[in-house]
Amino acid sequence: MVRITAFSLFALSLVGFSFSQSLNEKQTIIFLRTNTFDNTVGSCLAAAITPGILVTTADCTTVSFSKNSLSTSQIFIGSTNPGKDIAQISNNPANLGQLSGLTSPSSIITHENYNPGTKDDNIALLYLDNHGVTVSKxxxxxxxxxxxxxxxxxxxxxxxxxxxxxxxxxxxxxxxxxxxxxxxxxxxxxxxxxxxxxxxxxxxxxxxxxxxxxxxxxxxxxxxxxxxxxxxxxxxxxxxxxxxxxxxxxxxxxxxxxxxxxxxIEKSNFISSQNVSLPTWSSSNSSPSTSAQSSDSSSSSTSSTS
Known part of the structure; x- marks a missing residue:
């Protein structure tokens, strides 16, 4: 979770290289949340695994340094420019509701074994009543x-x-x-x-x-x-x-x-069985090599119910 001050916004310059394939930014969803430790606003990222359920980190859905979930009124989903939005409300979480076009989740589910110290089981779900999101497998x-x-x-x-x-x-x-x-x-x-x-x-x-x-x-x-x-x-x-x-x-x-x-929701509805061929990293030329390594979803049989 990124802590933000209204006067420290900057443009992040990326280095390196790009794949010929680029990310569909509609697959990512930005939300703003209350930083309870200093009463400021932070920005986090989520992705939709169904039309009404987003997955994100527990670190972004909990009271600072705690495993207790924030209230739904402390999270606002759908920011397209978090820096501008936070500056607009003077970095004051009490003003989050003034931002147009954003919505709060109807429910928050934080992994019950999340450890804020070690970041173990750092996963959470946000429920949306208003759909219209791009779903990612x-x-x-x-x-x-x-x-x-x-x-x-x-x-x-x-x-x-x-x-x-x-x-x-x-x-x-x-x-x-x-x-x-x-x-x-x-x-x-x-x-x-x-x-x-x-x-x-x-x-x-x-x-x-x-x-x-x-x-x-x-x-x-x-x-x-x-x-x-x-x-x-x-x-x-x-x-x-x-x-x-x-x-x-x-x-x-x-x-x-x-x-x-x-x-x-059945796992088959959000887990992909697609075979994926991943480029391998080449340190000599700082770009993915043309050779690819292929695996399929059957290689991942371990999951957590705790």
């Missing part, structure tokens, strides 16, 4: 090490400044190895099926956003949600200026049983 496969994927988000948090941008930003990032992730966060013991880390590229820090699989046809598949950023020996330092920094992501398909349990 969730990729069921586990992305292999060195795969190049699309990261999208709305903010950047540095240790020296807090700021946001005016629109969705996107960049290609590399899925890192489990050993690399463990160097950054010594407590990391996952194999990538629940939690993984990806490179920051020095331009997307502490990304409040999501990972998508690039696709040559149609919309991209939704894969994961940005959770926290770390550097070696400083797993929560937010020092994304370091070339060794990486962002940890929560893989959504790991929680497919939990989502089905909470919503009553």
């Amino acid at each position: 969730v990729g069921g496969m586990v992305a292999p090490e060195s795969a190049s994927v699309i990261a999208a988000g709305v903010g950047q948090l540095l240790s020296s400044k807090q700021s946001t941008v005016s629109s969705i930003q996107e960049q290609n990032v590399e899925i890192e190895s489990a050993s690399f992730c463990k160097v950054i966060s010594p407590s990391y013991s996952d194999d990538g099926s629940r939690l993984f880390c990806a490179s920051n590229g020095n331009s997307m820090c502490n990304l409040d956003g999501a990972i998508f699989f690039p696709s040559s046809s149609g919309d991209n598949l939704l894969y994961a949600l940005g959770s926290f950023t770390g550097t070696p020996n400083k797993p929560t330092s937010n020092d994304c200026s370091s070339s060794e920094a990486a962002t940890f992501y929560t893989r959504i398909a790991f929680y497919q049983d939990w989502i089905q349990q909470k919503t009553g």
